[in-house]
Amino acid sequence: xxxxxxxxxxxxxxxxxxxxxxxxxxxxxxxxxxxxxxxxxxxxxxxxxxxxxxxxxxxxxxxxxxxxxxxxxxxxxxxxxxxxxxxxxxxxxxxxxxxxxxxxxxxxxxxxxxxxxxxxxxxxxxxxxxxxxxxxxxxxxxxxxxxxxxxxxxxxxxxxxxxxxxxxxxxxxxxxxxxxxxxxxxxxxxxxxxxxxxxxxxxxxxxxxxxxxxxxxxx
Ligand code: GRF
Numbered sequence: 498x499x500x501x502x503x504x505x506x507x508x509x510x511x512x513x514x515x516x517x518x519x520x521x522x523x524x525x526x527x528x529x530x531x532x533x534x535x536x537x538x539x540x541x542x543x544x545x546x547x548x549x550x551x552x553x554x555x556x557x558x559x560x561x562x563x564x565x566x567x568x569x570x571x572x573x574x575x576x577x578x579x580x581x582x583x584x585x586x587x588x589x590x591x592x593x594x595x596x597x598x599x600x601x602x603x604x605x606x607x608x609x610x611x612x613x614x615x616x617x618x619x620x621x622x623x624x625x626x627x628x629x630x631x632x633x634x635x636x637x638x639x640x641x642x643x644x645x646x647x648x649x650x651x652x653x654x655x656x657x658x659x660x661x662x663x664x665x666x667x668x669x670x671x672x673x674x675x676x677x678x679x680x681x682x683x684x685x686x687x688x689x690x691x692x693x694x695x696x697x698x699x700x701x702x703x704x705x706x707x708x709x710x711x712x713x714x715x716x
Contacts, residue, residue, distance in 0.1 A: 504533040505687040508582035510573075510590035511539050515546025517588035517609060520676035521683060522549060530680050532687040536580040538573060540592050560592065570598040577602070584686050587641065588679065596643040604693040606641040607686070609679050611671050613653055614639060614708075618646035623664040623671065632658055634667060636675045637708065638682040640693045649698040650708040651691065654678045670715075677713035 509518050518537065524530035537550045542557040556576045563569040577585055578601070587594075587608040599606060612622040614637040617629075626634040635655040642648040654674040658667065685691040690701050698705040 504531060505583045506535040506581060507532050507584050507586050507683070507687075508536045508538060508577045508580050509534055509546075509586045509588050510577075511537060511544060511546035511588050512541045512591035513544055513546060513589045515544070515549050515589065516672060517675055517679050518546050518549055521586070521588065521680055524680035524683070530684055530687060532584075532683060535582060536577065538577055540569070540573075540590070546589065566595055567597065570595040574598045574601050584683070586679075586683065593645060594641065599641055599643045603642070604640070605686075607651075607682065608639055608641050608646070608648075609675055610637050610639065610646050611668070611675070613637060613655065614646060614650050621664075623667045626658065627662060627664060627667065634658055634671060636671050636678055638678055640698060642696065649693060649696060649705070651685075651698045651700070651705060652678060652682050652709040652711050654711050654713065673715070674713060678711060681711060 509521065511518055521530065522534060525532055525534065534550060534554065536554050536556060537547055539547055539557040540560050542559060547555045547557060558572060560569045563572065583605060585602045585606045612626065613633065613635045617625045633655050635653055637650050637653045639650045640648040656671050656674055685700060692699045
């Protein structure tokens with residue numbers, strides 16, 4: 498990208514510690530992701546993720562201070578729209594977004610989920626992978642649609658389950674891979690290679706009939 502071209506603008510939604518946001522910021526700072534974080538948005542005003550960006554880029558509010566789920570998501574959506582994002586990036590955002598929010602940003606709304614979707618939608622994925630006797634687990638980046646964790650999957654990383662794994666040990670290895678996976682997909686997004694069309698993911702103009710399987714070194 499030339500120095501004068503405007504950078505793709507990322508709005509990032511977080512609820513927790515923000516290690517994926519940290520990986521995105523690191524990729525930008527190291528020059529491997531040509532994009533700009535223009536806002537970080539949270540339903541948990543005290544979450545660590547917010548501290549990763551300057552106060553001027555932070556927005557947070559408590560859902561309990563709003564009359565309804567719809568009111569909160571409308572306020573969140575207005576705040577996100579206000580920073581004019583090209584991509585809205587859910588990175589450990591732990592609230593279900595209502596359909597009005599999803600439709601507002603549809604096609605440029607991404608999420609990272611700690612499983613090999615469509616396996617283990619929802620919560621507690623590491624524990625459920627172990628209980629199911631899965632030999633492989635991992636993480637997926639997908640377009641967000643109103644149905645939870647059900648949008649078109651763009652890319653995945655596989656993490657083999659090891660004997661003696663606990664939910665914690667498995668989560669650590671999966672998250673280390675997430676920190677490679679999300680920046681890679683955002684590179685595709687930021688360089689105009691990624692689109693959602695008719696509920697499918699498209700990369701370089703071609704439908705991804707199956708998610709791209711990516712491999713990264715263990716870190
Ligand atoms: C990640 O495991 C992500 O897959 C899931 O929530 C976790 C967020 O972690 N959606 P962090 O806040 O990015 O550290």
